[in-house]
Amino acid sequence: MIHFDAHPDCEPSMFGHLITHATPVTRLIEDEHIPGRNFIQIGLRSAMAPSNELLAWMHEHGMRTHFMAEIDRRGFKVVLRDAIAEALDGPEYLYLSLDIDVLDPAFAPGTGAPEPPGLTNRELLPTLLRIGHETPLVGMEVVEILPHLDPGYSTTMNARRAIFEVLSGIAMRRTGLPGPDYLDPAVSGPPPGHDT
Numbered sequence: 001m002i003h004f005d006a007h008p009d010c011e012p013s014m015f016g017h018l019i020t021h022a023t024p025v026t027r028l029i030e031d032e033h034i035p036g037r038n039f040i041q042i043g044l045r046s047a048m049a050p051s052n053e054l055l056a057w058m059h060e061h062g063m064r065t066h067f068m069a070e071i072d073r074r075g076f077k078v079v080l081r082d083a084i085a086e087a088l089d090g091p092e093y094l095y096l097s098l099d100i101d102v103l104d105p106a107f108a109p110g111t112g113a114p115e116p117p118g119l120t121n122r123e124l125l126p127t128l129l130r131i132g133h134e135t136p137l138v139g140m141e142v143v144e145i146l147p148h149l150d151p152g153y154s155t156t157m158n159a160r161r162a163i164f165e166v167l168s169g170i171a172m173r174r175t176g177l178p179g180p181d182y183l184d185p186a187v188s189g190p191p192p193g194h195d196t
Helices: 024-030 052-060 068-074 076-087 121-134 154-175
Strands: 002-004 040-044 064-067 094-099 137-143
Touching: 040 068, 040 076, 064 068, 064 076, 068 076, 076 121, 094 121, 094 154, 121 154, 137 154
Parallel strands: 002 040, 002 094, 040 064, 094 137
Antiparallel strands: none
């Protein structure tokens, strides 16, 4: 599973409840639906989580996590390369979970727990195309969209485009188009170094 999120979503409980938007990863791993080592997280940056105890739990279960601090230090392309390699390290199929709050609130204000500074849509959308193209993806979800909190509709538009990018990546794979940086020459202009 590849999980884009600002938050780790692996609290043991929230307000006394075991099933909340902050606990699904805990349930998946502790109920043995997915091994922790096959859970790849990208974009974590909450000022409140994870606590030291939660970080210890994540490490104990072998989760592979890429915080925004790592993305800022190493660069998103390098982190993405590593995350895709980790995701393909064992599983036969992959599932993609996109919490819209992985995007910076400038691009997705319509969510319940916005956390600056996040990914831009120019970083996330090509990434989703690449995951659809390069991995044996079998399904995806987009979660935590609250359109009523976004009068400009950018959250909904970016979520919709995220789904299109994943589907386009799958279509590219099935039709044999190259990747990861394929651009249709009809819309991308001449390659670098050509004046015509």
